[in-house]
Amino acid sequence: MTATAETQTEPADLDKYCCETARRAKAASVELAQVAGETKIAWLRRSADLLRQRIDTLQAANQLDIEAAPKYGLTDAQVDRLRLTPERIEGVAAALEEVATLSDPIGQVIDSTIRPNGLTINKTRVPLGVVFFVYESRPNVTADAAAICVKAGNAVILRGGKEAIHSSQAIVKLLHEAAAEIGIPADAVQLVQTTNRDAVGHFLQLSEFIDVAIPRGGEGLIRRVAAEAQMPVIKHFAGNCHVYVDAAADLEMARAIVINSKCHRMGVCNAAESLLVHADVASEFLPPLAKALHRHEVELRGDERTCELLDTATLASEEDYAAEFLGPIMSVSLVGSVTEAIEHINRYGSGHTDAIVTNDLATSEQFASGVDSSAVMINASTRFNDGGEFGLGAEIGISTDKFHARGPCGIESLTSYKYVVHGNGQVRK
Numbered sequence: 001m002t003a004t005a006e007t008q009t010e011p012a013d014l015d016k017y018c019c020e021t022a023r024r025a026k027a028a029s030v031e032l033a034q035v036a037g038e039t040k041i042a043w044l045r046r047s048a049d050l051l052r053q054r055i056d057t058l059q060a061a062n063q064l065d066i067e068a069a070p071k072y073g074l075t076d077a078q079v080d081r082l083r084l085t086p087e088r089i090e091g092v093a094a095a096l097e098e099v100a101t102l103s104d105p106i107g108q109v110i111d112s113t114i115r116p117n118g119l120t121i122n123k124t125r126v127p128l129g130v131v132f133f134v135y136e137s138r139p140n141v142t143a144d145a146a147a148i149c150v151k152a153g154n155a156v157i158l159r160g161g162k163e164a165i166h167s168s169q170a171i172v173k174l175l176h177e178a179a180a181e182i183g184i185p186a187d188a189v190q191l192v193q194t195t196n197r198d199a200v201g202h203f204l205q206l207s208e209f210i211d212v213a214i215p216r217g218g219e220g221l222i223r224r225v226a227a228e229a230q231m232p233v234i235k236h237f238a239g240n241c242h243v244y245v246d247a248a249a250d251l252e253m254a255r256a257i258v259i260n261s262k263c264h265r266m267g268v269c270n271a272a273e274s275l276l277v278h279a280d281v282a283s284e285f286l287p288p289l290a291k292a293l294h295r296h297e298v299e300l301r302g303d304e305r306t307c308e309l310l311d312t313a314t315l316a317s318e319e320d321y322a323a324e325f326l327g328p329i330m331s332v333s334l335v336g337s338v339t340e341a342i343e344h345i346n347r348y349g350s351g352h353t354d355a356i357v358t359n360d361l362a363t364s365e366q367f368a369s370g371v372d373s374s375a376v377m378i379n380a381s382t383r384f385n386d387g388g389e390f391g392l393g394a395e396i397g398i399s400t401d402k403f404h405a406r407g408p409c410g411i412e413s414l415t416s417y418k419y420v421v422h423g424n425g426q427v428r429k
Helices: 014-032 037-053 055-072 076-082 086-101 139-151 162-182 198-203 219-228 251-263 279-295 304-309 318-322 338-348 361-370
Strands: 109-114 120-127 130-135 155-159 189-191 212-216 241-245 272-278 299-302 329-335 353-357 375-378 415-422
Touching: 014 130, 014 155, 014 189, 014 198, 037 055, 037 086, 037 139, 037 162, 055 076, 055 086, 055 162, 076 162, 086 139, 130 139, 139 155, 139 162, 139 189, 155 198, 162 189, 198 219, 212 219, 241 251, 241 338, 251 272, 251 279, 251 353, 272 279, 272 338, 279 304, 279 329, 299 304, 304 329, 318 329, 318 338, 329 338, 338 353, 338 361, 353 361, 361 375
Parallel strands: 130 155, 130 212, 155 189, 241 272, 241 353, 272 329, 299 329, 353 375
Antiparallel strands: 109 120, 120 415
16 A cells, blocks of 8 residues: 555555554564664664755645645644644754654663572663554654654554644655665554554554554543553543642742643643642632733632632532643632642542642652652642653653553653573573
């Protein structure tokens, strides 16, 4: 089956196409695991060069996606995220170069011991194998995901949204051109060429070839992948993140943290959706905060005590406390202790990111140990739960799972390990 930026050819046998794609990825992953780190770096840098050299080609392909956007019902904001400008293409190229600078984890000895019988046992980092990456319509993600997977020694099957198919095809074509020049296996990066939604289901059954699935997008997509996958899934369903303002908080610091956590970017998974305030400081803290949030057009939905303090707040429902609004709405609840705050978060939260503002060390330690989330912030914005901000470099997503990875998933999250044992003739007695 072939596809170009001008035509879209569907496979005659979808199951056969998916199996063959996954089989080739598995073979490529074995070869890629033996590729030197310098070769992967050269591929990333050459790919960045080609992106810069072929801006016109990329924009021509992207224009096909922009013109098709109305039939998919995309909003103006969604079309803007889809658009590839010269500045954005430069950003994609720069991101590949950033991945190139990251330390290569493959072959790293995590731990080493020498046994009494003389055996040297090295716990050594290795690739996961084949990643099936399912994502929605942002063409830069195509390049980002390919870069981080290959840098970690993994072959990747990319299943992007139909809305960006031409842009993704053009990007992957350049990645393949660089791979052929540098010596990266041709099938280390494969883009699923069909937009048929049934293809996702086929790939999710191929656990003999695919080692892990990573969905990145809306909750519906992620839940579908988690339900159907026959291989492990790295995921998070939602980002209902909390900020708890303790009785011992610096209230000016708390105001700044709440505003940043909620308003810096409202449509992202690490934006705060819920606010908890200790009852002892609520009357002093909430009214000026509400005015500040009002300037950002944020609607507050609170419990009865919140509504008594704030004329502008409306009564929250049970669903509001569990919601990921991804917009200018925030739930508010008053609590009597950090214990109540922890109970509220663990009941309604999504295990993503939760913050406490307090000057009490014991309270902060209780919060950090009691809240079951991938990241706990103490006197800092929830917006910092990000691979780049954590110093991990590029990330492929944020996981709320506890196995195999949790929190921002950078290069090392896309690896496993094996034990490599060195002896000099030992036999077991």
